[in-house]
Structures are given as C-alpha cells and as structure tokens.
C-alpha cells in the first residue's frame with residue numbers, strides 16, 4: 001500500500017489493514033483550500049502532522065469545515081522534499097496505546113505545502129495567500145529558539161542583522177519573513193488575521209508579537225516600510241497574537257513503529273534525518289492524550305475547533321494552564337528525565353519511569369517543589385494533570401520517546417522549565433528558595449551532562465543546542481573524578497540570567513548546585529550514587 005492520494009483510493013485494502021481513512025474527498029478539499037485559503041501553518045514538523053492537522057481532520061470528517069491547512073516550511077526544506085511531495089502531503093498518524101495496540105489513521109487535512117523562501121517561486125504563491133481576505137490563521141510550531149532575534153550579548157543574530165539592513169523583500173529569518181508577509185497583507189487591504197504560536201513556552205503569543213514588532217520598528221526606522229503598519233500590527237482587531245498551551249507527546253518516528261507499519265503492508269515508510277537534524281517520516285507516532293488551550297482572539301474568525309476538543313478561553317486562563325504544564329507539571333519532569341536518562345544510558349522515557357530513583361525524582365519535582373506554586377487554572381486540575389503525566393503518559397511502554405529528543409535545546413528551556421519556579425519561591429513570603437533540593441540537583445545534573453561523559457565514564461553524544469559549544473567550553477577543564485578541577489568553572493553558566501531567567505548565585509542556589517555537581521563528578525557511578533543518597537531509593 002502506498003501513502004498517496006491514488007494509493008488511498010483502494011479503500012478496502014486500507015480498511016482491511018485497520019487503517020482509518022479521511023471521511024472526505026481529500027482532493028476536493030485541497031481544491032477548495034486553493035480557492036479559499038483559511039489556515040497556514042509554519043513548521044511542517046512532527047507535532048504539526050500529529051496534532052494540529054488531526055484537529056482539522058476531525059472537523060473535516062464531521063463536515064464542520066470545508067478547507068484544509070497549508071503547510072509552510074521556512075527552515076528545513078528537505079522536510080517538504082522528502083516527506084511531503086512523495087506522499088501527496090498525506091501522513092499516517094500512529095497512536096500508541098499503553099496496551100500495545102496501535103490506532104492508525106491517514107491524515108488528509110494538509111491540502112498543500114509551500115516553501116517560505118524568497119528565492120523560490122513559492123514565495124509569490126505564499127504572498128498571494130497571505131494577502132487573501134479569506135485567510136484567518138497563520139500558526140507556528142517552529143521551536144522556541146526561532147523566536148530569538150538577538151544572541152546572549154544582546155546583539156542581533158547575523159541573519160536578522162542582514163534582514164534589517166535589506167528590508168522586507170528577501171528576508172532569511174523566520175520572524176522577518178512573517179513580518180514581511182503581514183506587511184503585504186496590510187498593503188493589500190489591512191485584512192485581519194490571527195498569528196498563533198503553538199510552541200511550547202510561556203507567553204508564546206506575546207513573544208511572537210514582540211519579535212515581529214521589533215523587526216517592524218527597525219524597518220520603519222530605516223524608512224523601508226510605512227509607519228502606519230505599526231498601527232495595524234498593534235491593533236488586536238486587525239492582528240492578534242493569542243496565547244496558547246499545547247500538549248501532546250509526539251516523539252520522533254521510531255524504527256519499531258516503521259516495522260509494524262510495513263507488517264501491515266505499507267511501503268516506503270523510511271525515517272529520515274535531514275541535514276538540519278529534523279527526524280521525520282511519512283508517519284508520526286504519538287500518544288492519544290492531548291490538550292490545546294487557546295486565547296479566543298481571532299479577528300477574522302476561525303474554524304469551530306472546540307468541536308475537536310480545543311478549549312477556547314481568556315488570556316488569564318491560558319496563562320495559568322500554560323504555566324501549569326510548561327513550568328511545573330510536564331516539561332520540567334521531561335527535562336529531568338532527559339538529563340538523567342542520557343547520563344544513565346536509558347533509551348526511552350518509559351524505561352526511566354521504572355527506575356525507582358528517577359520516578360521519585362520527578363515526583364519530588366512535580367508534587368513537592370512545583371505544585372505549591374501552581375495557580376489552579378480552572379479548566380484543568382493541576383494535581384490530576386500531574387498524576388496522569390507520572391502514572392499514565394510517561395510510563396506508556398509503547399511510546400518510543402527518548403531522553404535525547406527532549407535534551408535538544410535544553411539551554412533554551414531552563415529559564416521556563418525551572419527558572420520560573422525558582423522565581424515564584426523567591427517572590428512568595430511563605431516559601432524559602434533555599435529549601436529547594438531537587439530542582440538544583442537537576443541543574444547540577446545538566447552541568448554534568450554537558451561534560452559529554454556518561455555515568456560509566458564513557459563519551460556520550462550530546463543533543464543539538466544552539467549554545468552547546470559555549471557551554472561545553474565551561475566544563476571542558478573539569479575532569480570526572482577530580483573535584484578540585486571544578487574551581488570557578490560553573491560560575492559563568494549558573495550566573496547567566498539568559499539561561500535561567502535569574503542569577504542562581506544571587507538567589508542562594510549557586511553554591512548548592514556546585515556542591516551537588518561535585519558529588520555527581522566524584523567518579524564513575526557517582527550520578528547513581530548521588531541520586532540514591534538524596535532520594536533514598538534503590
């Protein structure tokens with residue numbers, strides 16, 4: 001069986017293999033989308049295919065909408081070449097249940113794909129869609145680092161600097177591209193639109209707004225665009241930047257799942273790793289459980305996504321629910337498992353949850369240190385959410401999620417995943433920041449991870465991170481088994497406000513982290529020994 005528009009016409013074969021097909025005519029929907037585009041999504045990666053496209057598929061299946069989503073790739077063009085074009089934009093969603101059963105479904109709601117590349121013919125096509133009054137949403141899953149315009153020294157990064165100099169015609173950076181496209185929409189008719197960040201960090205919509213506004217102001221200063229564009233951009237009835245909380249664990253595609261699909265008779269299910277490190281396949285493996293909470297600010301309307309389970313609410317509620325998930329009840333635990341999983345040579349998150357020390361560590365971080373500073377968001381219960389994460393979602397033995405995936409870009413996540421809780425302890429009069437034990441242990445674990453040597457003293461490959469080389473340089477003089485070599489080497493890292501959102505020495509945690517670190521580097525096996533000591537586990 002081939003995953004193509006022609007291939008899925010052989011309905012009986014797909015049904016016989018137990019694979020659900022779209023309940024609508026994929027080609028007709030693609031045609032209607034061309035006539036009347038409503039939704040563009042930037043970042044054509046795994047979460048988009050495994051979650052966002054599924055929501056629109058649900059509406060299409062129920063006859064509640066008439067158009068699909070157009071996938072836009074602005075960074076890793078190989079994704080389009082290798083997993084969109086050969087499969088006519090179809091993807092195969094594989095839901096991994098905890099009892100080992102797979103639920104498979106062909107996703108047909110991605111109606112087209114476009115490269116956001118000013119040097120390709122697609123750019124004109126993209127501009128035409130962006131200036132179409134029917135367009136309601138441009139959404140984004142482009143990873144957290146894509147929103148950064150400046151480096152840690154406060155300087156614009158090279159490509160942004162060049163975009164600022166050259167103006168909106170041929171931008172290279174994603175934020176300059178978005179700004180340029182929104183400017184085209186303004187010029188064409190000041191039509192309204194919602195720009196929806198679905199990336200995983202606090203205040204995502206506000207950060208997107210801030211970055212687009214910065215590029216706008218720079219171009220206005222240089223007289224490259226009309227000043228009045230700023231009025232349009234900052235008028236929420238014209239351009240909105242809703243806050244969102246997105247939650248579904250979508251691991252990288254796994255070889256085991258690929259084999260199972262081949263066993264069902266599917267052909268050409270190869271997994272690829274692009275030159276830009278995206279690991280992607282014609283299929284997406286994911287968990288069943290998911291949550292999406294969005295601030296209901298859509299000036300040009302939106303599909304009835306509440307019918308697909310999306311919770312629409314006010315800004316304050318999204319802020320609370322997002323803080324609950326990203327700063328306390330899920331992502332900090334994920335990063336904890338990522339760091340110690342790499343050090344202890346685990347290959348899946350589920351296996352780690354069977355390790356009594358690691359399970360206890362995430363319970364301590366979640367229930368004991370995180371929950372006390374969580375504000376109940378109303379729409380979801382934090383304690384129940386945390387229980388579901390620790391007892392059901394992470395231990396699912398069929399989820400092929402790896403510590404290495406989650407360890408990617410950790411430097412970009414520390415401030416949100418741990419810094420926010422530390423700040424809350426600082427601000428609360430009834431809590432003492434120096435009482436924190438386990439969050440500092442994880443930060444020390446991250447420094448130990450950066451040494452690139454596992455707990456047995458063997459070299460280990462570190463996951464990509466934009467600050468990796470700089471971070472490694474700080475620990476390069478530290479030797480496993482030589483506590484004296486620690487000296488002041490960690491100070492530039494632990495005092496870096498850009499990494500943690502605060503200077504860890506100023507809040508009284510720097511020395512504690514250094515002391516944990518010394519225990520973690522005492523020699524081979526010291527990571528395990530330290531966990532046993534502080535968690536009283538076997």
Ligand SMILES: NC(=O)c1ccc[n+]([C@@H]2O[C@H](COP(=O)([O-])OP(=O)(O)OC[C@H]3O[C@@H](n4cnc5c(N)ncnc54)[C@H](O)[C@@H]3O)[C@@H](O)[C@H]2O)c1
Nearest residue numbers: 043044045046047075076141142143146174199200249250
């Ligand atoms: N996978 C998950 O479990 C999950 C869950 C919730 C939210 N998210 C959010 O979605 C993001 C993407 O996750 P994914 O699973 O799709 O990852 P992925 O590796 O499959 O895809 C990443 C996408 O981001 C794009 N990208 C990366 N760097 C970019 C840059 N500098 N400029 C523009 N685009 C860039 C890539 O081209 C690709 O389209 C995450 O970083 C997170 O914020 C992921």
Ligand SMILES: O=P(O)(O)OC[C@@H](O)[C@@H](O)[C@H](O)[C@H](O)CO
Nearest residue numbers: 200246247248249250331334406
């Ligand atoms: O996607 P990232 O790189 O921001 O973080 C890795 C994981 O923690 C994350 O993808 C989770 O799987 C997700 O946040 C679950 O909703």
